[in-house]
Amino acid sequence: MQKPVKAPVLAASALGAIAAGAAAVLCDTAPYPYALRRLLDIPLPLLTPRRLDVLLQPRPGEQVLEIGPGTGLQALHVAPQLGADGRLDVVDVQQEMLDHVMARATTRSLRNIAPHRVDATALPFADGQFDAAYLVTVLGEIPARLAALTELRRVLRPGGRLVIGEFADRHHVPLGTLVRLANDAGLHLVRRTGVPLAYYAMFTPCTQPEHLR
Numbered sequence: 001m002q003k004p005v006k007a008p009v010l011a012a013s014a015l016g017a018i019a020a021g022a023a024a025v026l027c028d029t030a031p032y033p034y035a036l037r038r039l040l041d042i043p044l045p046l047l048t049p050r051r052l053d054v055l056l057q058p059r060p061g062e063q064v065l066e067i068g069p070g071t072g073l074q075a076l077h078v079a080p081q082l083g084a085d086g087r088l089d090v091v092d093v094q095q096e097m098l099d100h101v102m103a104r105a106t107t108r109s110l111r112n113i114a115p116h117r118v119d120a121t122a123l124p125f126a127d128g129q130f131d132a133a134y135l136v137t138v139l140g141e142i143p144a145r146l147a148a149l150t151e152l153r154r155v156l157r158p159g160g161r162l163v164i165g166e167f168a169d170r171h172h173v174p175l176g177t178l179v180r181l182a183n184d185a186g187l188h189l190v191r192r193t194g195v196p197l198a199y200y201a202m203f204t205p206c207t208q209p210e211h212l213r
């Protein structure tokens with residue numbers, strides 16, 4: 001017979017998980033800890049998946065990219081809108097997050113999500129492959145933000161849409177900073193919604209040749 005796990009052992013494990021989570025949160029370069037995943041299921045004010053639709057406008061048959069899906073709050077909302085002919089590629093540095101999204105997708109019989117464990121700064125996709133891309137409360141966690149935006153610009157088709165959601169957490173990227181970085185990456189601001197501390201901003205690739213920008 002298996003021995004029951006003692007209460008002090010359980011308490012020690014729980015404390016360990018909380019300590020690991022807290023340490024990751026306090027360390028600026030760490031990605032959001034999987035141990036705190038439950039918090040990701042709570043939509044942030046003004047950054048709801050429905051408000052993301054207003055700018056992203058996902059359509060059936062489109063190929064869309066998400067960076068940093070976490071537990072899938074946005075992915076599980078966007079993927080059904082792409083239909084069986086469309087596809088949502090989700091990219092995350094943490095395998096646990098990708099596994100979590102895929103498990104939830106299976107429960108909902110969603111078959112058009114493809115996970116990739118890679119860094120946003122080195123995307124394994126062809127130039128101009130995507131109709132649209134988005135990332136919500138992710139950019140601030142990426143140390144090389146310009147490199148990530150440059151990669152996103154590269155994989156978007158001409159006229160493609162990039163929506164970035166930012167919230168007033170410790171990784172917050174102010175809109176002005178984001179617009180400057182995006183311009184350097186060859187993207188220009190088309191529209192935004194929300195307020196300075198909780199906004200969605202939509203960009204599209206610049207059409208001007210690089211040497212004239």
Ligand SMILES: C[S@@+](CC[C@H](N)C(=O)[O-])C[C@H]1O[C@@H](n2cnc3c(N)ncnc32)[C@H](O)[C@@H]1O
Pocket residue numbers: 031032040041067068069070071072073074091092093094097118119120121135136137138141142143
């Ligand atoms: C705060 S969570 C946001 C999750 C989800 N977008 C949401 O709003 O609920 C940030 C996510 O970005 C991922 N991430 C952090 N740095 C990354 C990077 N360099 N490349 C890809 N994903 C990254 C983390 O692993 C985590 O899943």
